Amino acid sequence: MATKIEKWYPGEGQITVYRATLYVILMLGAILAAARLFLGLGATTNLSDAYPWGLWVSFDILAGVALAGGGFTMAAAIYIFNLKKYEPLLRPAKLSAFIGYLIFVVGLFFDLGQPWRIWHPMVMWNPQSVLFEVSWCVMLYTTVLAIDLFIIGLERYGKETWVKFFRDIYLVLVVAGVILSTLHQSSLGALYLLLPEKMSDLWASRALGPLFFASAVIGGMSVVTLESLISSWAYNRKPEVKLLSSFTKGLAVALLVYFAMKVTDLYARGATVWSLDKAHFFFYLELFGTVVLPAVLLTFKEVRESVKGLYLACGLTAFGVVLNRFNVSLTSYGGYREFSYFPSFVEILMTLAFIAGGILIFDLGTRYLPIYKSELEG
Amino acid sequence: MSKAILIDTTRCIGCRACQVACKSWHNLAGEPSGFSATWSNPRHLNWKNYTRVIFRELGEGENLSWHFIKRQCLHCLDPACESVCPVGALVKLKEGPVVYDDSKCIGCRYCMMACPFQVPKFDWGSAVPLIRKCDFCADRLAAGLPSSCAATCPTQTLTFGERGELLKEAHRRIGAAPAKYYPQVYGEHTVGGTSVLYLTAVSFEELGLNHQGFRTDLGTVPYGIYGREWMSKVPWVGLTVGGLAVGLHYLNVRRAQVAAREEPKED
Numbered sequence: 127m128a129t130k131i132e133k134w135y136p137g138e139g140q141i142t143v144y145r146a147t148l149y150v151i152l153m154l155g156a157i158l159a160a161a162r163l164f165l166g167l168g169a170t171t172n173l174s175d176a177y178p179w180g181l182w183v184s185f186d187i188l189a190g191v192a193l194a195g196g197g198f199t200m201a202a203a204i205y206i207f208n209l210k211k212y213e214p215l216l217r218p219a220k221l222s223a224f225i226g227y228l229i230f231v232v233g234l235f236f237d238l239g240q241p242w243r244i245w246h247p248m249v250m251w252n253p254q255s256v257l258f259e260v261s262w263c264v265m266l267y268t269t270v271l272a273i274d275l276f277i278i279g280l281e282r283y284g285k286e287t288w289v290k291f292f293r294d295i296y297l298v299l300v301v302a303g304v305i306l307s308t309l310h311q312s313s314l315g316a317l318y319l320l321l322p323e324k325m326s327d328l329w330a331s332r333a334l335g336p337l338f339f340a341s342a343v344i345g346g347m348s349v350v351t352l353e354s355l356i357s358s359w360a361y362n363r364k365p366e367v368k369l370l371s372s373f374t375k376g377l378a379v380a381l382l383v384y385f386a387m388k389v390t391d392l393y394a395r396g397a398t399v400w401s402l403d404k405a406h407f408f409f410y411l412e413l414f415g416t417v418v419l420p421a422v423l424l425t426f427k428e429v430r431e432s433v434k435g436l437y438l439a440c441g442l443t444a445f446g447v448v449l450n451r452f453n454v455s456l457t458s459y460g461g462y463r464e465f466s467y468f469p470s471f472v473e474i475l476m477t478l479a480f481i482a483g484g485i486l487i488f489d490l491g492t493r494y495l496p497i498y499k500s501e502l503e504g
Numbered sequence: 505m506s507k508a509i510l511i512d513t514t515r516c517i518g519c520r521a522c523q524v525a526c527k528s529w530h531n532l533a534g535e536p537s538g539f540s541a542t543w544s545n546p547r548h549l550n551w552k553n554y555t556r557v558i559f560r561e562l563g564e565g566e567n568l569s570w571h572f573i574k575r576q577c578l579h580c581l582d583p584a585c586e587s588v589c590p591v592g593a594l595v596k597l598k599e600g601p602v603v604y605d606d607s608k609c610i611g612c613r614y615c616m617m618a619c620p621f622q623v624p625k626f627d628w629g630s631a632v633p634l635i636r637k638c639d640f641c642a643d644r645l646a647a648g649l650p651s652s653c654a655a656t657c658p659t660q661t662l663t664f665g666e667r668g669e670l671l672k673e674a675h676r677r678i679g680a681a682p683a684k685y686y687p688q689v690y691g692e693h694t695v696g697g698t699s700v701l702y703l704t705a706v707s708f709e710e711l712g713l714n715h716q717g718f719r720t721d722l723g724t725v726p727y728g729i730y731g732r733e734w735m736s737k738v739p740w741v742g743l744t745v746g747g748l749a750v751g752l753h754y755l756n757v758r759r760a761q762v763a764a765r766e767e768p769k770e771d
Contacts, residue, residue: 163631164631165631166628166629166630166631166632166633167626167628167633168628168629168630168633169629173628174628175548175549175550175616175622175625175626175628178613178616178617178626179613179617202749205753206749206752206753206756207752207756208753208756208757208759208760210760237612238610238611238612239609239610239611239612239613239626239633239634240609240610240611240632240633241611243609243610243611244610246590246591246608246610247590247591247610250591250592250593250608251591251592252587252589252590252591252592253735254587254728254731254732254735255587255588255589255590255592255614255731255735256588256731256734256735257588257589257590257612257614258590258591259735259738260590261590297750297753300749300753301746301749301750301753304745304746304749305742305745305746305749308741308742308745309738309741309742309745312741313734313738316731316734317614319730319731319734320584320587320588320617320618320727320728320730320731321617321618321727322730323620323719323721323722323727324617332730335734
């Protein structure tokens with residue numbers, strides 16, 4: 127006998143204005159995506175021989191993966207460092223990480239000149255290519271995240287024996303996820319090790335790999351916090367301020383470590399730090415506005431214990447990680463390229479559609495999967 | 505064994521026959537052109553222009569000098585494009601050419617980002633796009649012929665031959681007429697050496713072609729090294745992170761157990 131599943135939150139099943147808007151954006155994106163496939167990159171994007179990589183690489187790929195760093199960060203915190211009290215943040219983090227990687231894969235699909243060949247790196251190997259490694263790691267890690275969500279799905283349908291089987295081998299998944307994430311999060315930075323001559327020395331560092339890794343942890347943590355706050359608001363739950371206050375203390379420490387890494391790197395390379403031009407403006411905004419400022423804010427208990435304070439500090443931090451990826455991949459070229467680049471309408475709208483799709487999948491996930499349930503109990 | 509082209513720009517008269525020969529051999533479509541500040545035409549390399557001659561005027565009045573610099577793929581000895589391509593579509597042949605496999609390319613455009621000379625170009629207008637660049641007429645080389653541009657050049661600006669011998673010849677020319685040449689061969693050591701070598705009347709700094717594909721700050725290390733260096737660490741980083749993760753997991757679980765036994769009460 128089919129029983130109706132009890133409601134996860136009040137107002138379930140209603141098409142709200144928010145959801146309708148997201149669906150409209152997604153539909154528009156789908157139409158433009160078809161146009162992109164049939165008309166080609168030249169007709170639909172502002173990419174050119176001078177700017178072969180644009181918004182899709184900077185946002186969907188670099189920034190998206192960094193913001194999805196919450197999955198492996200939380201898994202490591204809970205299963206490896208045994209910080210069990212953050213467990214309520216784990217499942218939403220996994221779901222959003224999966225969505226982040228989904229956006230990566232879909233974004234990459236449309237960014238590739240020949241998307242239908244996306245599987246080529248699986249059989250055509252070039253082990254000296256950093257991008258080859260990134261594609262393998264992302265492929266495997268997305269699989270790990272999918273298995274993880276699959277287990278949550280099994281739980282929902284009460285397949286206890288299967289759930290137990292996966293729980294028994296769960297450490298393997300966690301360790302695989304942490305290894306793969308460490309490798310590709312840093313390797314996405316290492317992609318830029320080969321083109322120092324084209325980049326501004328503010329970002330052309332030999333330490334790009336470790337820096338990308340550190341900022342992915344930061345991006346992941348800030349998104350996990352934001353996500354918890356936003357879900358509380360959207361699903362009328364009480365924000366877990368106490369837990370988040372302790373969690374963001376960790377974020378503040380991570381920000382300080384990252385700041386120390388940045389400063390050490392800039393000092394060691396003797397980069398021209400003080401100057402007034404466009405690149406430096408974005409550099410100061412990134413370093414002081416989105417690393418130092420939130421780190422200072424989060425040292426105050428009052429900020430950490432207020433919803434507004436957390437929104438502000440974590441919003442700044444997440445924005446900073448995105449800004450850093452744009453700086454490395456686009457601003458950095460400002461002084462070198464003779465041409466300028468600004469994304470086309472199609473590029474922007476398709477990116478918005480990816481985000482809208484991500485939010486809708488997250489919404490579906492929280493409605494139909496036991497996302498807000500503990501997995502350590504029982 | 506490894507073929508190369510020596511481009512003695514002091515001999516070039518700017519006739520652009522090499523451009524025409526290249527288009528003919530590769531069956532590339534022409535395109536409408538227009539006037540510009542220089543005599544260079546076409547204005548940029550792109551997916552159907554594998555080569556072009558850059559016209560450069562230096563000085564004024566009595567001191568006016570004109571320089572013609574042929575731009576094309578330099579066919580690095582250790583190409584950055586080959587090292588970055590995730591599917592191995594770009595390969596340096598032992599005969600000299602850096603060639604591209606149409607059937608492998610996924611269109612990620614990393615080669616365009618990585619090339620220190622900004623040579624690979626993309627067919628942006630197509631829905632099934634490919635990377636395009638000079639292939640050193642690899643098919644002609646395989647048949648024992650020189651590249652079409654070198655075969656066409658009427659002034660012997662382009663000399664086709666063994667790389668070692670061409671370098672010797674280049675230095676012989678510099679030695680024989682030191683006043684005529686800038687005493688360095690561009691491409692001899694640039695990014696680890698290239699198969700296209702340039703002799704110029706003045707330095708490339710003076711020609712000011714930093715933004716036109718002839719950078720003078722590239723150094724002598726092939727850029728692929730940075731990627732390979734990173735990749736050589738990947739297995740070890742993976743093993744270390746994995747080992748640490750497993751070890752810390754058991755350590756922390758054990759610590760929690762011990763702590764729970766010693767202090768059964770929650771604080």
